Amino acid sequence: MRIDGTAYRTIWAEEDGSVAIIDQTRLPHDFAVVRLGSLEEAAHAIRAMLVRGAPLIGATAAHGVALAMRADPSDSGLERACAVLLATRPTAVNLRWALERVSGRLAALPAVERAGAAAAAAAAIGDEDVAINRAIGEHGAALIRAVAERKGAGEPVNVLTHCNAGWLATVDWGTALAPVYVAFEQGIRLHVWVDETRPRNQGASLTAWELNRHGVPHTVIADNVGGHLMQHGRVDLCIVGTDRTTATGDVCNKIGTYLKALAAADNGVPFYVGLPSPTIDWGMSDGVRQIPIEERDGREVTDLTGRTADGRIETVRVTPEGSPVANFGFDVTPARLVTGLITERGVCPATREGLLGLFPERR
Numbered sequence: 001m002r003i004d005g006t007a008y009r010t011i012w013a014e015e016d017g018s019v020a021i022i023d024q025t026r027l028p029h030d031f032a033v034v035r036l037g038s039l040e041e042a043a044h045a046i047r048a049m050l051v052r053g054a055p056l057i058g059a060t061a062a063h064g065v066a067l068a069m070r071a072d073p074s075d076s077g078l079e080r081a082c083a084v085l086l087a088t089r090p091t092a093v094n095l096r097w098a099l100e101r102v103s104g105r106l107a108a109l110p111a112v113e114r115a116g117a118a119a120a121a122a123a124a125i126g127d128e129d130v131a132i133n134r135a136i137g138e139h140g141a142a143l144i145r146a147v148a149e150r151k152g153a154g155e156p157v158n159v160l161t162h163c164n165a166g167w168l169a170t171v172d173w174g175t176a177l178a179p180v181y182v183a184f185e186q187g188i189r190l191h192v193w194v195d196e197t198r199p200r201n202q203g204a205s206l207t208a209w210e211l212n213r214h215g216v217p218h219t220v221i222a223d224n225v226g227g228h229l230m231q232h233g234r235v236d237l238c239i240v241g242t243d244r245t246t247a248t249g250d251v252c253n254k255i256g257t258y259l260k261a262l263a264a265a266d267n268g269v270p271f272y273v274g275l276p277s278p279t280i281d282w283g284m285s286d287g288v289r290q291i292p293i294e295e296r297d298g299r300e301v302t303d304l305t306g307r308t309a310d311g312r313i314e315t316v317r318v319t320p321e322g323s324p325v326a327n328f329g330f331d332v333t334p335a336r337l338v339t340g341l342i343t344e345r346g347v348c349p350a351t352r353e354g355l356l357g358l359f360p361e362r363r
């Protein structure tokens, strides 16, 4: 992604061994790069959502292990680093995937080699994420192109997306938004409906920001608008991301995704999911019952934060004092509501057989 002429990934290692990230809690108002220098800082960045989005959470955790190994490369240091990072957020399975991959590489190494090996493993995870997402972009863009050809020239393809599964949620490109960026690059006319995504507004603040920087036509809508647009033929396809998808194709994603999938099914609108393979939980088969759903601080529901006309960032309360709130971060869309999973190896039905057809080594 280019910001003011400079190509950025969302996370990178600096020469001094620290790790640079973009503080997403400050977007869309400020573009601020923050340095992480320790395990604790990496864990805080994930917990407090300076970084978020399943693939980026995984990549940050990998870098977090590398930072931890600089301070304490012993077996107990490695064990502690993985435990601290694993406890930061429960739903995105990329976190566990990245920790298992890095710790698996380090376990057999002497302590003195661990910091370097962890940094190399974290860099590899980042490069792999970029390649995976670019491939998802190619496969997904073909779906968008097919709609464009059906609609005819001059008519933009209307894509609806929920939350932020774009560049900011990954190391580069995004998952749900990679097809949008590739289609845009290929000259296909499109327009994105951006769900605001309460309570944290990742759509309104992050997806809108990155589409805007990239010049992709888009419109931010309140979370409840999608069904109405679908009833009136104003959505050609939905593409969302995922934090964990079961081996049977149940898709866990940001809260509210399920309602969009229901509306899409009722209106015959195709509902696709950008799914990098590290987000597949091959050990789970029933998403509704098995996937842990994060519950977050109620202040995300009671309060709204934004910039005032004179440039100050302010938080205001929108609910009455004393009204209890609940804040579930994610929901599960059953596989039957999903038209297809867009993976780095191609598009498949949201079924065990569909996934195994693309990933036969998992049989």
Ligand code: MRU
Residues within 6 Å of the ligand: 052, 053, 054, 055, 092, 162, 163, 164, 165, 166, 169, 170, 174, 175, 176, 202, 240, 241, 242, 243, 253, 254, 329
């Ligand atoms: O709570 P968040 O902002 O980490 O949730 C992010 C999402 O739900 C994304 O849609 C998902 O991680 C897919 S990201 C490529």
